[in-house]
Amino acid sequence: MQTIHLAILIGYLVVMLLIGAYFSRSSRVSTGDDFIFAGRALPRPVLIGTLLATWVGSGTIVGGANFAYNYGPLAAFLFSAATPLGIVVLYFAAAKIRALSTYTVPELLEARYGVGVRMLGAVVILLAYVGITAYQFIGGGHIISLLTPLSQTQATLLVAGVVTFLAVGGGLLSVAWTDAASALLIVVALLVSVPIVISQIGSPADYWDQLSASSQSLTGGLSTMQLLGYFLPLFLLILADQNLYQRLTAARDQGTARSSTAGFFFGAFVVMIPVGILASAASVLLPDLETGDTAVLSLASEGFVPTVIGGMVLAGALAFIVTTGTSFMLSVAGNVVYDFYVRHVSREVSDKARLKLHRLTVLGIAVLAYLLGSFFPSVLELQIHSYTIYGVAVTPAVLAVLFWPRVTKVGALASMVVGTAAVLIWEFALDKPHDWNSVLIALPLSVLALVAGSLTSRPPAVEPVPDDSANSR
Template structure:
């Protein structure tokens, strides 16, 4: 146990808890809109930071590091490419998302496809987001076990409690500001660590290439093109329809802030994914035989970086995981409140009651996430599963709302249900060891959406883009 690492982590946690407590005050969170959207007043630097920290959590620091450690830097290009490509698409539609200003993605779908679609989408979102929260818990447990005498299981419980505290307290305000701080710290320390490790421990790029295993020097890392596509698509599809991204863009001051913040998110993502790729792949020969999930974290924990830098990497990575978990926890609880509770309440719930239900939902989902996390062998496995469930079921329907007027309710429902059943069935049968489920479930989703929509046409009961009914055609 390194005293510097422990000190840095404790100081960092105190700061995060302090920010959470500050924004938990009644004057900062006066109602459900403040809790969910930070009063729709997030400034550009904070919005860039929260977009980056929300997306780059355990899935990058641990799941992405696992991939780079196992398959090398070139194959990692395909793994991480889904992020910048997806961000470019978000940039093009950021203004439209801000103007729509929906609380949840299922609410966006309901405006076009009706109540039944919203209910199914809410259930799918909860199924996927609970999984994403679960691997943040596990990722935080890994980090605490490296810094302290705690076991991974004990660290997972502590991480879950901290994540729940931030989400329950100040909502998006506390999450966004801790995100911005974490993004700044982790970007700076990863870049510094990369320079230090490559100069002091690796011996430069030439020595790096010489020490990598032969398969890692190939473009595919020993994977087939179909397997590479199976890793690219989940990230790409998730970011296209990620409810967290939509909610943060809706929390911007205006459409212009939303677009410019997305551009900052695009460039910032490279400052995290490139160092993670290079550090994790270097770890494959500096620290052979370690748990791949800890490829970057072990470099910091085992003294391959200066103690202060290593402590900041570990603390920053932990903070990224905590804020990402808080974001997905807050977002999925929003599905319970707005898509289920408020939608079917006999009378319109008061703002105070919605806020109370939101906070209780956060706690309930945290418990479910912890239980789910016990059934997956690694962060990477749970990550790919959760991304795939959400991406293949929700992204095609969302893009149909935005770009394809001929899509129908029957088509959207068929797409979502068949995509989810296919993904869960594929995972349950253990077939993802050969080919990730997205390779099968995405075509099923898109074909179902297109074919069923063309066969059914629009019905007299189906709302159009303006929320009105239209005739058959």
């Protein structure tokens, strides 16, 4: 059985590498804009697929599965509801994001707050996104190590190598097209797997009856504050995720950006709901798993679904992990190139030099992400930590750019400094009192600092963010 799984997995990797090689040709990717924005010409179906695959990676297939395995399907649905709620906000902001056409989120911040806020935002994003890339490597390693004699460390290195190759080669052009194919594969595999896995337990009623009492509850045995501590980091990240902003900027026009966000909204449900059901079913069928990280993956690898379907689930899960990893590597490479090098070292950079710089930066990020992953063996732990740093330090300032004309530089700086400091103090100096995630303390303080700093300083003398009719770059 594992031979067939392995063959499907190898087949997927070969196809992805061939696509990467195809789009890495100089005729398709010859400039920095081609590399980071795919020439700003992604069609709607590809854009929907890349939005979904970028967002739904190891954090859902591994981290989200861990949550559902331990706390049950209802709590998992509440946790993952952050995604569709965040997409609704993005829908109304999508045309503005496309009109602004900035390379990075810190560039957007500078246009409103100045260079100091841009630099601080770039540092925060660098820290958070390297962490997110790290847990893609770990999640992919879980899959490879399940099916091969490779250790977790060796498998993680292999995944890091594949992700890096795809990111270095064709940039967003190759990533977007592999994303679209990966999204289709995982959606089909997950939807087909749900009724098959439930039938292994019996009926849907049997599945429900065999869940633990806490897993049948709405909160999974967590307190309201604990559950909110898981929900908020995910919600805050999607509201201002540079990755998603860059994809919306890569749309052909503002209309395509907005309609693709609607497709992303519906696509999220057909991934999150099956993952919650499958992972909680694994707590019945495989109650002694060493970690919930492998809940969905173990169902596929241990024969609870037909061999071919199991292979599709594993390949699809790896697909999302690989594409999410490439996306975040590309995104944070953009921060290094545009927010640091081009902004402060040399504004006159040729297209060829910028392309080379992008690729070298991706290689450096891959090394940093692998090293960071060795300190956080749990995907869920690293996921929440990375999301929280980004969500409390960057998201309030970004949303204020889009929706609050009264916000000022003083407010933005205060929000970013206070939010980051609150996370670090709560997590490391105080060791998470009451077992509350730091977002519960850091977010209110960050928003309060944003509002107080803005209202007590001079209003900005800049025009509001361009509306939907603004000209795109």
